[in-house]
Amino acid sequence: MSTVAILVTDDDAPALWDVYEAGLACVVFGIAHFDPWYEMRLCGLNPAKPRAQSGWVLSPEHGLEGLHGADTIIVPSVPQAVLDGTEPLDLLLVKELQDAAENGVRIAALCNGAFVLAEAGLLNGRRATAHWSYTDRLARRFPEVDVDDSVLYIDDGNVLTSAGAAAGLDLCLHLVRQDLGAHIANQLARKLCVPAHRTGGQAQFVTRHVPETDDDSIAPVLEWATEHLDRPLTVAQLARRAGMSQRTFFRRLHDATGSTPLQWLLAQRVAHAQALLETTSLSVEQVAERCGLGTGANLRRHFTAHVGVPPTDYRRAYTA
Secondary structure (H helix, E strand, O other), X not given: OEEEEXXXXXXXXXXXXXXXXXXXXHHHHOOOOOOOOEEEEEEEOOOOOOEEEOOEEEOOOEOHHHHOOOOEEEEOOOOHHHHHOOXXXXXXXXXXXXXXXXXXXXXXXOHHHHHXXXXXXXXXXXXXXXXXXXXXXXXXXXXXXXXXOOEOEEEEOOEEEEOOOHHHHHHHHHHHHHHHOHHHHHHHHHHHOOOOOOOOOOEOOOOOOOOOOOOXXXXXXXXXXXXXXXXXXXXXXXXXXXXXXXXXXXXXXXXXXXXXXXXXXXXXXXXXXXXXXXXXXXXXXXXXXXXXXXXXXXXXHHHHHHHOOOHHHHHHHHHO
């Protein structure tokens, strides 16, 4: 069982957004949704001191020693004074994070938790992101960090960062996908009623995440598409099914997801291929047919480009 330590860095009352970001991580890693996949530790500088804001309380049960032996450390927020640059980050906390990084522990920052990683020097020479409204400040304060304000999250090996709010949940699901595979991550996403997989490179800021009315919702046609990935789907076909022109469908889907129809469709095909490789003994050719990529060669090309390893290597990791 993997151990995830969630680090509450505020020693005083956290803002409601900080409580929200910490809550996202706790929901993903602290609840045995189907099986007890993770051991979660809520850690803080002063575990005996509850942190309250507008009736909400964060009360870490572990001090910084709770970080020891963790496989993953999640930093969901930053003290306001550190964000403002008026106070430094606690030196003991900095040392703990640096030691963890040197030992190969995976460390992920949600939203403005990126400032904590930057203060600890863990983002030097790396691409990183944060909530778009703070990325300019992050870039000015830490010029050695390659700040990208256009993406949902960035996976740079053992150091990961995300934008705010829903993007933090995307990053947490990305970690589950890395640890337990696409099938489990998809099950969890379905339980949480969120998209199964939004790639990190997707745009942070989109016009709207859900259509404004039920009448012109594209959600039903997208759900239909994911259930019929074995078919040679086209943008024209999906637009007709949605009762829209291709131009309108393209705009609506991009507004809702930040992706073009073909990018979205390819991402769903690859995600379905991941699940089939994890849960079936189908050949690569059969998986290619089931997910609509046609041939094994086509699957290998797109799968390797999206996932980073060939299908056979990916399957081996989940059947060893």
